[in-house]
Amino acid sequence: MSAPNDLKYLKTHEWHKNEGGVVIIGITDHAAQELTDITFVQLPSVGQKIKMGDPFGEAESVKATSDLYCGIDGEIVEVNEKLRNDPGLVNRDPFGDGWIVKVRPLNIAQLDNLLSSEEYQANV
Numbered sequence: 001m002s003a004p005n006d007l008k009y010l011k012t013h014e015w016h017k018n019e020g021g022v023v024i025i026g027i028t029d030h031a032a033q034e035l036t037d038i039t040f041v042q043l044p045s046v047g048q049k050i051k052m053g054d055p056f057g058e059a060e061s062v063k064a065t066s067d068l069y070c071g072i073d074g075e076i077v078e079v080n081e082k083l084r085n086d087p088g089l090v091n092r093d094p095f096g097d098g099w100i101v102k103v104r105p106l107n108i109a110q111l112d113n114l115l116s117s118e119e120y121q122a123n124v
Contacts (some may be wrong), residue, residue, distance in 0.1 A: 002029045008114035012069045026099040035061040038087045043079040072110040078102040
């Protein structure tokens with residue numbers, strides 16, 4: 001299982017990456033493998049406000065539907081439009097082109113409360 005060290009994680013298998021004050025969020029390789037073939041990703045609207053711990057969308061697969069959670073408070077500033085036509089991108093490249101949303105955080109320090117790579121892997 002892969003869990004890059006430069007990311008922060010939730011126990012619910014979402015990763016968060018601070019990139020210049022915008023936080024990119026996706027699901028981990030572990031979650032993508034557990035879901036198997038992802039057939040649909042419900043994306044939020046740009047401009048939507050989100051709260052730490054609340055779901056912002058869903059990933060549907062042939063196996064299950066899973067809520068997608070955010071570990072910070074903020075506003076959606078971009079969604080990965082590629083997922084509308086190719087949701088399997090999440091399976092193929094969960095830490096790269098398979099990202100799901102970008103969030104402008106209200107308080108970037110909230111990332112400090114998320115799990116490190118080692119903590120995440122110990123909980124899987």
